[in-house]
Amino acid sequence: MKTIELDRPATPDDAALWRDSDLLLLDQRLLPHEEKFIHCESAADTARAITDMVVRGAPAIGVTAAYGVVLAARGAWRETGSGWKRAMTDDLYRLAAARPTAVNLGWAINRMKALAQTLADDQEPEPALLAEARSIHEEDISANHTLGDLGASLIGDRTSVITHCNAGALATGGYGTALGVIRSAWRAEKLARVYADETRPWLQGSRLTAWELAREGIPVSLLADGAAAARLAAGGVDWVIVGSDRIAANGDVANKIGTYSLALVARAHGVKVMVAAPTSTIDMNCPSGADIPIETRDASELLGCGGKTVAAEGAEAWNPVFDVTPAKLVDAIVTEKGIILSPDAKKLRQHMA
Numbered sequence: 001m002k003t004i005e006l007d008r009p010a011t012p013d014d015a016a017l018w019r020d021s022d023l024l025l026l027d028q029r030l031l032p033h034e035e036k037f038i039h040c041e042s043a044a045d046t047a048r049a050i051t052d053m054v055v056r057g058a059p060a061i062g063v064t065a066a067y068g069v070v071l072a073a074r075g076a077w078r079e080t081g082s083g084w085k086r087a088m089t090d091d092l093y094r095l096a097a098a099r100p101t102a103v104n105l106g107w108a109i110n111r112m113k114a115l116a117q118t119l120a121d122d123q124e125p126e127p128a129l130l131a132e133a134r135s136i137h138e139e140d141i142s143a144n145h146t147l148g149d150l151g152a153s154l155i156g157d158r159t160s161v162i163t164h165c166n167a168g169a170l171a172t173g174g175y176g177t178a179l180g181v182i183r184s185a186w187r188a189e190k191l192a193r194v195y196a197d198e199t200r201p202w203l204q205g206s207r208l209t210a211w212e213l214a215r216e217g218i219p220v221s222l223l224a225d226g227a228a229a230a231r232l233a234a235g236g237v238d239w240v241i242v243g244s245d246r247i248a249a250n251g252d253v254a255n256k257i258g259t260y261s262l263a264l265v266a267r268a269h270g271v272k273v274m275v276a277a278p279t280s281t282i283d284m285n286c287p288s289g290a291d292i293p294i295e296t297r298d299a300s301e302l303l304g305c306g307g308k309t310v311a312a313e314g315a316e317a318w319n320p321v322f323d324v325t326p327a328k329l330v331d332a333i334v335t336e337k338g339i340i341l342s343p344d345a346k347k348l349r350q351h352m353a
């Protein structure tokens with residue numbers, strides 16, 4: 001995969017860019033210090049970029065996979081012509097298997113597959129599939145603006161909030177989910193400060209969330225993940241606001257490892273928990289959090305930091321990268337369709353009907 005630089009500075013909206021028939025992914029592993037893009041020439045490149053965390057965040061992975069399907073179809077058409085649908089099957093599996101927890105990935109691929117089924121075998125598939133991928137991208141941005149404003153309406157007096165990981169423009173098609181709420185609340189002058197957990201081991205909080213907020217002038221203070229409890233105990237924080245990788249049909253929420261402990265501590269201190277996510281993150285086929293596949297990544301990601309080993313030799317590591325927060329610890333799920341207070345299976349069913 002080629003690395004390229006744009007002729008302009010990168011922005012948080014650049015997570016996945018389709019430019020002149022090319023898929024460019026802002027390499028989030030290098031932010032905030034370097035703004036380089038990975039050029040994906042095939043579906044296999046795209047799947048690798050997702051697995052390797054070039055692009056991350058559930059909706060951004062979905063958008064990227066949709067463009068990956070365009071590349072799969074392009075390759076299959078060039079290779080086999082009218083046999084393109086069958087010829088791209090392996091690529092679609094590869095894309096779907098790139099990461100297991102974010103349901104947006106499978107959701108976007110299924111939507112692209114459904115569109116592909118409507119096309120004739122002898123029709124060049126790229127234009128129609130590209131239009132669908134662009135729609136998925138644009139709809140995600142629009143959903144985030146809607147849910148951002150809805151979430152901000154829940155925030156009362158001028159207050160501070162805590163967020164975990166990065167659920168910003170970088171993690172989505174644009175604007176962000178948790179950071180969408182935060183952006184809307186900031187514009188409505190309801191926010192004093194954002195506390196961002198640094199989010200070990202990939203440091204999405206200190207590298208990505210802080211980058212997004214600081215460049216917009218939104219006051220942001222980083223917290224070591226273990227400091228969140230003390231910050232909530234100290235008062236002045238009314239909401240924990242996070243995104244999600246998959247919300248089960250009963251309202252249980254999978255999100256970045258550490259979200260569960262943050263939600264427990266928030267409940268202990270009377271601080272409310274808001275989960276901001278588009279409906280593409282809700283998996284009605286997944287009955288409860290126990291059914292959500294949780295990704296475990298290589299121990300080396302935890303044993304080191306910034307490319308250097310920091311753990312004592314001989315130490316092993318358990319490195320699940322998501323956890324499940326039970327619905328009973330969630331005060332509100334906010335989607336582009338509305339607000340679900342104290343979520344449960346019945347309310348989720350009504351919301352998705």
Ligand code: MRU
Nearest residue numbers: 056057058165167171243244256
């Ligand atoms: O491992 P990551 O960086 O892909 O994890 C991302 C998260 O956990 C986000 O909070 C989640 O995907 C929501 S993004 C709008």
